[in-house]
Amino acid sequence: MEKLIIRGGKRLYGTVKISGAKNAVLPIIAASLLGSTPSTLEEIPNLEDVHTISEVLGQLGVPVEYSPGILKVDSRDIKTCEAPYELVRKMRASFLVMGPLLSRIGQARISLPGGCAIGTRPIDLHLKGFEALGAEIIQGHGYIEARAPRGLTGARIYLDFPSVGATENIMMAASMAKGQTVIENPAEEPEIVDLATYLNAMGARVRGAGTNVIKIDGVSELHGACHAVIPDRIEAGTYMVAAAMTGGDIRLENVITEHLKPVIAKLKEAGVEIEEDLLGVRVRRNELFRAVDIKTLPYPGFPTDMQAQFMAMLTIAKGASVVTETVFENRFMHVDELKRMGANIKIDGRVAVVEGVANLTGCPVKATDLRAGAALVLAGLTASGATEVGYLHHIDRGYENLVEKFQSLGADLERIK
Numbered sequence: 001m002e003k004l005i006i007r008g009g010k011r012l013y014g015t016v017k018i019s020g021a022k023n024a025v026l027p028i029i030a031a032s033l034l035g036s037t038p039s040t041l042e043e044i045p046n047l048e049d050v051h052t053i054s055e056v057l058g059q060l061g062v063p064v065e066y067s068p069g070i071l072k073v074d075s076r077d078i079k080t081c082e083a084p085y086e087l088v089r090k091m092r093a094s095f096l097v098m099g100p101l102l103s104r105i106g107q108a109r110i111s112l113p114g115g116c117a118i119g120t121r122p123i124d125l126h127l128k129g130f131e132a133l134g135a136e137i138i139q140g141h142g143y144i145e146a147r148a149p150r151g152l153t154g155a156r157i158y159l160d161f162p163s164v165g166a167t168e169n170i171m172m173a174a175s176m177a178k179g180q181t182v183i184e185n186p187a188e189e190p191e192i193v194d195l196a197t198y199l200n201a202m203g204a205r206v207r208g209a210g211t212n213v214i215k216i217d218g219v220s221e222l223h224g225a226c227h228a229v230i231p232d233r234i235e236a237g238t239y240m241v242a243a244a245m246t247g248g249d250i251r252l253e254n255v256i257t258e259h260l261k262p263v264i265a266k267l268k269e270a271g272v273e274i275e276e277d278l279l280g281v282r283v284r285r286n287e288l289f290r291a292v293d294i295k296t297l298p299y300p301g302f303p304t305d306m307q308a309q310f311m312a313m314l315t316i317a318k319g320a321s322v323v324t325e326t327v328f329e330n331r332f333m334h335v336d337e338l339k340r341m342g343a344n345i346k347i348d349g350r351v352a353v354v355e356g357v358a359n360l361t362g363c364p365v366k367a368t369d370l371r372a373g374a375a376l377v378l379a380g381l382t383a384s385g386a387t388e389v390g391y392l393h394h395i396d397r398g399y400e401n402l403v404e405k406f407q408s409l410g411a412d413l414e415r416i417k
């Protein structure tokens with residue numbers, strides 16, 4: 001098994017370029033299935049999740065060609081409509097092909113994603129949306145089958161929770177439905193806006209993405225398009241926390257600071273210095289940073305995907321912080337690993353109380369999910385001695401060139417077999 005060995009204690013200095021957003025690129029690749037001509041996607045990060053969704057498209061008979069930073073998808077001909085368990089279990093976002101398949105060929109058979117390290121993660125809101133658009137849903141043998149042989153029809157859909165995936169799947173399905181679809185209480189994340197921008201470049205009529213009502217006027221056909229994906233706000237936030245934790249001075253390029261408002265606000269509240277300019281953002285920390293409370297919420301609230309990394313930072317802050325996770329019911333798996341490194345954290349349900357300690361100490365730990373893994377890397381960068389992070393496949397899902405990027409900032413880490 002591969003491991004990351006991190007020898008902590010180095011202040012990080014220099015410039016890092018942020019990659020294209022994983023959570024934008026996955027629905028955008030799925031949306032390419034809607035095009036009757038090929039699409040070219042740019043700013044594509046080299047991530048395991050990108051290769052997994054490409055495999056899903058390959059399984060559907062759709063050729064996907066990857067070259068550094070670029071992905072070409074030729075969905076002129078879709079040969080099958082089934083996404084198997086082996087791929088969906090690797091990555092839940094595989095389920096995002098259901099909306100496009102239903103819209104384009106009137107049927108889809110996708111394996112049920114199942115549970116996940118951070119919560120049960122049901123897909124009821126996706127299915128509620130497809131049913132409202134006129135699809136018939138059949139469940140059995142671990143698969144969900146959706147059928148709409150006479151096509152989908154626009155509808156008014158209220159989401160009980162602003163689910164990112166459900167909003168995306170419904171937007172894609174509705175793009176070629178007959179008439180208008182209105183999604184009330186949709187997710188407002190920047191990745192939703194990026195998907196809408198791409199769909200509109202393909203000829204769709206999506207209005208209101210990024211607000212609390214999205215209107216989609218169905219069109220009869222979509223074509224391929226060229227689109228550059230937005231920068232990854234979670235990767236950016238992770239490097240910002242690294243600068244803060246190591247007492248360093250890092251400049252991030254290819255960031256949209258507007259997307260990072262809650263993260264920047266909380267870092268500033270903790271005493272971290274942040275200077276924004278047109279091309280990037282500089283993050284540095286001279287003094288000790290203070291404890292701050294965070295509560296995860298749908299966008300524009302504090303992102304759940306930054307909760308673990310922030311908690312790693314708060315383990316060495318001055319004072320006690322309260323971290324409340326409201327989006328996922330079980331997203332504290334990193335706590336026990338951080339405690340092994342000397343952190344003082346108590347959990348009660350969805351609330352964690354983090355009492356800052358003077359320093360963490362390196363030891364073997366395991367990444368239980370993607371952001372938990374990132375949190376442990378951050379902890380390792382400041383811990384005394386060596387930290388060994390295992391189960392790296394989780395981290396590989398979402399951080400492009402993590403080792404090289406941290407090395408270029410002066411960190412002492414290496415990946416070993």
Ligand SMILES: CC(=O)N[C@H]1[C@@H](OP(=O)(O)OP(=O)(O)OC[C@H]2O[C@@H](n3ccc(=O)[nH]c3=O)[C@H](O)[C@@H]2O)O[C@H](CO)[C@@H](O)[C@@H]1O
Pocket residue numbers: 022023024026093119120121122123124125126127161162163164165166187191304305327328329
């Ligand atoms: C590939 C991708 O973009 N992943 C992101 C996406 O995941 P994902 O799209 O899966 O997250 P959702 O916004 O759908 O989930 C948020 C909450 O809604 C619940 N829910 C969701 C759908 C549903 O049908 N029923 C239901 O109850 C989930 O269990 C969870 O508690 O948004 C999450 C919330 O910002 C992020 O943490 C993930 O990184």
Ligand SMILES: C=C(OP(=O)(O)O)C(=O)O
Pocket residue numbers: 023092093305370371398
């Ligand atoms: C939870 C995440 O991703 P996914 O929804 O793909 O599991 C994440 O990016 O932190």
